[in-house]
Amino acid sequence: GxxxxxxxxxxxxxxxxxxxxxxxxxxxxxxxxxxxxxxxARISVLIVGSGPVGLTAALVAVRSGKVLKLTVLDERYRTALLCRPQQIALDPRSVKFLLGLGVDFDNMEGCWHNEHFFTRIGVFQEYLLSILEQKKQRVDVKVQLGTKFTEDYLRRIPHNDWPRVIVVADGSCGDSCSVLGISSDYTVESCHAYGANATIERLDQRQVPTPEIRAHSLYFDLSAYGVEALREHRNPTTKPGFHLKIYGTFRNRYMALVCPASDTKMVRFLRHTANSSIMKNIFHQSFNAYKTDIEPRLSDVTLHHMQCSRRLFEIQLSHRCISAAYIEGDNVAVTVEGEAARVLNFDTGCGVNLGMRGLESMGTFIYRTATAVDQNDILEALSAKMQHSRQVAETFKQTGLAESMYE
Known part of the structure; x- marks a missing residue:
């Protein structure tokens, strides 16, 4: 036993x-x-839009190491794409992000000021296109300019060649989201500030990158209109008065004027006035007071070169309710970036940085999608991407104007 x-x-x-x-x-x-x-694991990625955000997204995709084939679409042709005169300002956070992607600012036309890099949009796009050209040795990169993203374009793609990830970065006026059946509903939120914009186009001036100029605590003499410049200020967390920024090249000058939301007599007057010449005079005097010494003043003769807002308006941030989606039948993950996802109704000259913030989670999103075992993994990656997109909008609403205008 x-x-x-x-x-x-x-x-x-x-x-x-x-x-x-x-x-x-x-x-x-x-x-x-x-x-x-x-x-x-390697996947195919399609990016719609070759603006600064779209091309940066393409660079993120290539650098992720998980992309076998990358296609970039834009309905604009190369000439129209690269001749854009607008200047962009890349803040220190965006500069650090781009350096991590291998961008060499020493080989790009532009200038530095207070750790910000200033260059023209066309120059920035051309540089990113040149980097993508160099990446063709390791990744199948195709840049199809002059090609519009439509339902017909999708139908012509063989089913086994469909991308696993589609990045929509075709701007605030693009219709790629509607082609993909993504809801066009937006959430519009106040940034608790009022602003106005102005542009000056002078074809006889230089088209070279120029550092921005900022001025703070401005008050305007509107006594001729019966408004006294009472220096009321009820928000101790921001600088009082108005904040002015002059930016862009000498040929294409832009101005942004902003003040924290308040109910002072001056702000009420500038928000509701029907006299459009008042804002024009404010921008006229402000430009001449704070412009660089080497550019000409605006005179009554040249004032017609300036266009501006008629009055102060409420600054609002609109962002898509749905910024990421899953096309189940085709097993495609879609993410919406840049101004296609969120747009400010006020130009601060730093708008591209808002798009860059959204791309900070793009590399992780592509990696998680490429290595997903099942649909749940993809849905979790999409959920995290959408959460980050909402966080970008919320953070800008809280601190975006402070960083781009008040400081």
Missing amino acids: ENAEEKYRALAYDTALSTLVAVALYVVVKVSLDGFRQWR
Whole structure:
């Protein structure tokens, strides 16, 4: 009886040990296979829009190491794309992000000021296109300019060549989201400030990058209109008065005027006045007071070169309720970026940085989508991407104007 019991114990021990070894071996093999599968995982990505955000998204995709084929679409042709005169200002956070993507600012026309980099949109886009051209040795990169993203374009793609990820970055006026069936509902939120914009176009001036100029705590003499410049200020967290920014090239000058939301007599007057010449005079005097010494003043003769807002308006941020989606039948993950996802109704000259913030989670999103085991993994990646997009909008609503105008 004792021998039988010992044999039973030995058999049980051997069985348990064998099971343990088998389980351990299974775990090791599975982890190794999963790691190998994740290492080999490569997907196809389609980016709609080749503006600063779209091309930066393309660079993020290439740098992720998980893209086998990358296609960039834009309905504009190369000439129209690269001749855009607007200047962009890349703040320190965007500069750091782009440096991490391999952008060499020393090889790009532009200038530095207070750790911000200023360049023309066309120059920035041309530089990013040149980087993508160099990446063709490792990734199948196709830039299709003059090609519009439509339902017909999608139908012409063989089903086995469909992208796993589509990035929509075709701006606030693009219709790619409607082509993909993504809701066009927006949430509009106040930034608790009022603003006005002005533009000056002088074709005889230089088209070179120029540092921005900021002025703070401005008050305007509107006594001729029956408004006294009472220096009321009820928000201790921001600087009082108006804040002015002059930016852009000498040929295409832009101005932004902003003040924190308040109910002072001057603000009420400038919000509701029907006399459009008042804002024009404010911008006229402000430009001449704060412009650089080497550019000409605005005179009554040249004032017709300036266009401006008729009155102060409430600054609002609009962002899509749905900025990421999953096309189940085709197993495609879609994310909406840049001004296609969120847009400010006020130009501060730093708008591209809002788009860059959204791209900070793009690399992780592509990696998680490429290595997803099932649909749940993709949905989790989309959920995280949408959450980050909402956070970008919320953060800008709280601090965006402070960073781009008040400081």
